[in-house]
Amino acid sequence: MCLYDHFYDEDSKCPKCNAKIKTEWQTLQFECLLESWKKGDFVQYHKWELIPEKERKKLYGDVKLGPSSRRTNQYRSDAPLLLNGKVPVRTSCTKCKSSLEAYAKVVSGKFMGIIEIEADGEEKEFVIFRPETTAKSLREEFANRLSQRNG
Ligand SMILES: [Zn+2]
Secondary structure, three states: OOOOEEEEOOOOEOOOOOOEOOOOEEEOOOOOOOOEEEOOOEOOOEEEEEOOHHHHHHHHOOOOOOOOEEEEEEEOOOOOOOOOEEEEEEEEOOOOOOEEEEEEEEEOOEEEEEEEEEEOOOOOOOEEOOHHHOHHHHHHHHHHHHHHHHO
């Protein structure tokens, strides 16, 4: 069994046959914990917790192989896995069977959508946008300018 993380973009389309891509885009870029991000989601893993035995019994009865942990609503960290960049992803078109390579675009730690979709293309490489363009450095630059003006 292969483990991936997934990105989902309901607006992504196959460049070859124009079919909408309804499957999730897979990536091996991070830790592959079966996380799934939709557009606008914060790109970080959710924390997992053990399901208390009482609740587990209620949910699954005496099923021995029922799940013993679950994803919580909390993120593992306040920092995203990637602040600004492009994560290589792949899937295949269910209509024309092309294999598709693309990027999941991440801006300010949020998944913005699938871009640069190519049919039967080369595997893409991870891209990190230059830190100069992040909001933090813009703020610092602004602060510098203010202090220069006042100094
Ligand atoms: Zn297609």
